[in-house]
Amino acid sequence: MLLVGALITLQSRVNASLAGQLGDGLRAGALAAVVSFGSGLVLLSAVVLSHPRRRAGLRRVLDALRDPADGADRPRLRPVHLLGGLGGAFFVASQGIAVGVIGVALFIVAFTAGQSVASLVVDHVGLGPGGHEPVSRPRAVAALFAVAAVTVKVLGDLDGSHLGLSLLLASLALVAGCLQAVQQAFNGKISAVGGPLVTTWNNFLVGTSALLVLLLVSFLAPGHVDGFPSQWWYYVGGVLGIGFIAISAVAVQIHGVLVLGLCSIAGQVVAAEVIEVLDPSVDVSWLGLLGGLLAVVGVVVALATRRRT
Template sequence: MMVSTQSRVNGGLSQQLQNGYLAAAVSFGSGLVILIVLVACVPRGRRGLVKLRREVAAGAYPVWGLLGGTCGAFFVLTQGLVATVLGVALFTVGIVAGQVSGGLVIDRVGLGPGGRIAPTTTRLIGTGLAIVAVAVSVSDRILGGDGGSVWLIVIPVVAGIGMAWQSAVNGLVRVAAQSAITATFVNFLVGTVVLAIAAAVSIAVQGWPTGWPSEPWFYIGGLAGVVFIALATILVRTAGVLLLSMSNVAGQLVGSVVFEVWVPLADGVTIPLLSGVGLALVAVVIAALPARPSAAGATDRA
């Protein structure tokens, strides 16, 4: 539910500043400040940085494995640029479809720290239902002739795939550094650099915002992101990328509907949207059902 909170906060900050790039940089940057303090105060975090640097220098850990924050940066950026148009709930349904389909592929390839996990029938059905949920959620916009904004749903789907990859890579960093704080710090450091460059270009073109919101809740996006990334980094090794994505999106869906009811960013709650959210939740439950491992699945895990 932290992710839907972050989506609402960053979407609102983007509306206030009229600059989604700057809003994303503020969110990621505030998270980085929190992590700098944590790393400085926690010896395990500092030791993790030293160990990770040695692993990379020795060639034991690939440099590309440090880039999970780029996908996090893209996700936070889409919160400011797209969630304001689609609304938090519809935006989240797109994220769901991307996360579950991306998690399925990443588990099968074996990119995550848990190794290769063969897709089960329930996971395949759940993934298919999540994709159908997207179509149901946008059906009223298509039938109503608002097809222009419907195609924006592709962006959160891509962002959701990136989130699944981010969870897997951050899990690998945690294993290499033996520290969840270190892995989360690296994620936010990379993401902040990417977003700071994007924000600088945007400010050069648009100029500095004329005013900043005074309400403190507009600035808690970074804190929500820190909590989410840290928990995902810890849990991905035992849960697997797909199952972690399933549990993540369940919270996102519930939280996003609450926000669309009380503090909507776009059109609020509609019957097709509620139907799509409900279908996505069913997809989560089905994909998370335990299944008897096949001989092939046991071989993959081994």
């Protein structure tokens, strides 16, 4: 689950860099998102559709949508559960649009803040495969630790001269974080029926379809595309997405949405710190180290709460 967070941070950096290389405006961000999701969809289609066991998982998902489970009045899965990929599409699109302007650190603080709060709500209303998990005081404290961790890390990063634009793009990341919590809950339900790879394939199919629509709409907005970069690492965003979606689809069934979210937040903070250390143009501050420590404390509190209940 820590690896999930590290992959999310790395994907944010890669997709934002790809958008910057492609051009400018919404068009470049949308095209970068289509490249990221589309490449993942092609790879996953080859893996899922060519394997009898994976195709059987697809059939189980379709059966769960049609047939009642154990005499229940409604199916084990509802059509809305298949739409988790929309959250992933929104997240990847926001990476290409926002990270190049406000930076990966501020993007992550807004994203993880939304993810932390929404995870509490998602568990409380029972959207995840584990059913209803009430908001206890320790769980709320753990979420606050996570929000405090990423807030401390990017303290003072808002640019006063472009405050309105920064807040708007940070709000975009905040909504992406909220949708991420819902996506993880829906993915857990599908994974319990069809398996993690089938779940991930469904996410990429739905997400790529939505991003293609966004790309078409982007031609109505200002912007331009200059061309595709030649370096291979600009195109690994889809593979990174496959990794963190598949891991999340399994982990959410065991630990719940909140614990998965908190662990991934810790991974995001640590990975962001490593990226900054490796970047000679960035000075690592003590606030960043303190933020990483707070994130780890939040994870420990959440896991301890999980064991007691």
